[in-house]
Amino acid sequence: MNDEPAFLASTALAILRALPVTVLLSIAGALGASLVAGVLVVAQTTRLFRPLARLWIFVFRGTPLLLQIFMVYYGIAALSPVRHGPLWPLFRDPLFCAWLALTCCCSAYIAEVLRAALAAIPTGQIEAALASGMGQMTRARRIIVPQMLRLALPSYGNELVMLIKSTSLASTITVLDVTGVAELVIAHSYRTLDVFCMAAAVYLGLTTALTALLRRIERGLEGGTQR
């Protein structure tokens, strides 16, 4: 076993080389999901789009992410109009398909977090805005959205942690992210536990960094949080 250190070092290097893929998928997924969640929250306040938004949340929150990823990559991407349409360069890319499924799924969860935060804003805060004569847009921008984001932050952070870990499912459709590379190494070396442990350590590092960042933001807002 004198090639042990060399094996561990080359495995660590291979996994770290895959880190940008996981980070990219996490950041792009977080941005996409947050954006869609924002649209869902606004849509739920209108009579016209509310049913559509509820349906979106119902479907994407109620089905497994793994199935959603399969449906995008093996399902939608296999449809003839897609294969021959202008979007084919996107749908042939497993990374894009994973991102799309991740965005749709996590947007449903984040939308629920935001909706709960919206409902938790004390009525007095909104009444004070009404009494001062603020119009709807001013109220939303100056009072409601900032208060909502503050209330949502802890649960929102939780969703982002889940999202980072969920990116590992992209490996099932050939994306070579941290998990994908780990599986590849295992396929060649038949060494399971230590390789997976290394991959797990990478996710632990990512989620720890995110948690620390969120805690900093929360502390920065402390003066302005609820009594």
Added chain:
Amino acid sequence: MTEVLRARGITKSFGGRAVLKGIDLDAHRGDVVSILGGSGSGKSTFLRCLNLLELPDAGSIEIAGTPAPLTHDRHGRARISDPRALNALRARTAMVFQNFNLWSHMTVLDNIVAAPVHVHGMARAAAVERAHGLLEKVGMAGFAAHWPRQLSGGQQQRVAIARALATDPDLMLFDEPTSALDPERVREVLDLMRALANEGRTMLIVTHEMAFARDVSSRVVHVRDGVIESMGPPAMMFGPDASPMFRAFLSH
């Protein structure tokens, strides 16, 4: 005597229970009207109808000559006919709440400049300068950068009054401004309100502070069971000619 408020026939029910049964009230510039009454008498609901935080079921409201944009749909339910006009109307009034309702995500300074800047379109620099003057006036100079939650109740209410003054409103509505305060904090707020009364602010005050109502008001209104039971200058209301019901209320 400029008329600042003219409310006529204000009624309001909640779930079939009539809370306001037709209230008329006028106020002229510089009037300080104390609205007294037992809990559940409808006095707070009436005040909240004046800036349409509650929509009255019937009646009309004019503030400084501008009618409130109230209409009724075909089911007879009250509706706002023109949201912009409503905002404009509210912008000329100000409300001080029982629970202060300072915006918790803004510093004291930002609370005060928010309406001048974002509703009235005042330049921020001018609004900030004015805010510092108001903070001085309410005895809170040096607290501009504080967050609401760092202040005591009395301090928060004084900031809320500064916020209300920042837009130089035609009419100030006070909804039990001292009811959520410790006894020793009540005075600092009442003293400030007394100063505002002395400088000619038009104020409607729902309160339980009898001594304040007697000493500071130009008129005392007794609301009972959704109607104005009696009203008059404090000398009359607190004198031997007061209505028996108001005297009974006072003796409680």
